[in-house]
Amino acid sequence: xxxxxxxxxxxxxxxxxxxxxxxxxxxxxxxxxxxxxxxxxxxxxxxxxxxxxxxxxxxxxxxxxxxxxxxxxxxxxxxxxxxxxxxxxxxxxxxxxxxxxxxxxxxxxxxxxxxxxxxxxxxxxxxxxxxxxxxxxxxxxxxxxxxxxxxxxxxxxxxxxxxxxxxxxxxxxxxxxxxxxxxxxxxxxxxxxxxxxxxxxxxxxxxxxxxxxxxxxxxxxxxxxxxxxxx
Ligand SMILES: C[S@@+](CC[C@H](N)C(=O)[O-])C[C@H]1O[C@@H](n2cnc3c(N)ncnc32)[C@H](O)[C@@H]1O
Numbered sequence: 001x002x003x004x005x006x007x008x009x010x011x012x013x014x015x016x017x018x019x020x021x022x023x024x025x026x027x028x029x030x031x032x033x034x035x036x037x038x039x040x041x042x043x044x045x046x047x048x049x050x051x052x053x054x055x056x057x058x059x060x061x062x063x064x065x066x067x068x069x070x071x072x073x074x075x076x077x078x079x080x081x082x083x084x085x086x087x088x089x090x091x092x093x094x095x096x097x098x099x100x101x102x103x104x105x106x107x108x109x110x111x112x113x114x115x116x117x118x119x120x121x122x123x124x125x126x127x128x129x130x131x132x133x134x135x136x137x138x139x140x141x142x143x144x145x146x147x148x149x150x151x152x153x154x155x156x157x158x159x160x161x162x163x164x165x166x167x168x169x170x171x172x173x174x175x176x177x178x179x180x181x182x183x184x185x186x187x188x189x190x191x192x193x194x195x196x197x198x199x200x201x202x203x204x205x206x207x208x209x210x211x212x213x214x215x216x217x218x219x220x221x222x223x224x225x226x227x228x229x230x231x
Contacts, residue, residue, distance in 0.1 A: 015113035
């Protein structure tokens with residue numbers, strides 16, 4: 001049944017990310033039988049879109065529940081690195097309609113859909129950079145924003161915005177790391193995460209903002225503007 005749905009989706013005009021559709025179908029037996037393991041995000045979003053991820057283990061739902069415990073969703077949100085299908089942004093747009101206020105823009109060069117069914121959801125197939133204009137947003141969010149994580153943090157601190165992202169477990173090469181240290185982190189990704197978190201907390205202190213680190217499978221980092229916050 002699941003394979004039939006995936007074959008149908010392969011021919012659906014909704015998304016132009018054909019490679020992800022083909023691989024999501026090809027590896028469906030492996031991934032859908034191992035939902036507790038890390039599944040590549042572009043396949044996960046397709047399985048989620050087709051209702052193949054049970055609510056009890058759905059990491060999009062878990063991320064939004066945690067987000068809503070700390071931040072008010074009824075504001076103008078920018079989701080960075082939303083992936084090929086904007087599954088988080090769609091859930092938030094729907095929630096904002098229920099609340100009666102708020103908007104969300106999802107920015108990712110890999111976005112594979114052109115239309116959104118929600119008026120308050122804007123799709124932006126672009127790269128987030130230091131030059132991205134974020135003055136109209138109150139809160140920046142990201143689930144596993146990977147290489148753009150640090151940039152989000154800097155922009156949020158410099159422009160005094162709220163921030164909420166869940167870290168990925170990749171180790172990113174950087175000129176600041178010696179080859180030896182980089183290789184060490186590849187073998188000990190938890191130390192890499194710890195080092196990043198400490199440096200992020202240091203940056204936040206420099207900008208006189210408090211960063212909260214929330215425990216999850218990978219850490220969630222949150223910054224809240226004391227004046228704007230309602231919770
Ligand atoms: C690991 S994926 C996570 C996707 C999605 N959030 C999820 O969890 O399903 C990281 C995403 O970040 C996007 N990305 C990388 N650099 C970016 C940038 N500068 N601006 C916006 N998106 C970026 C990639 O295209 C990719 O879709």
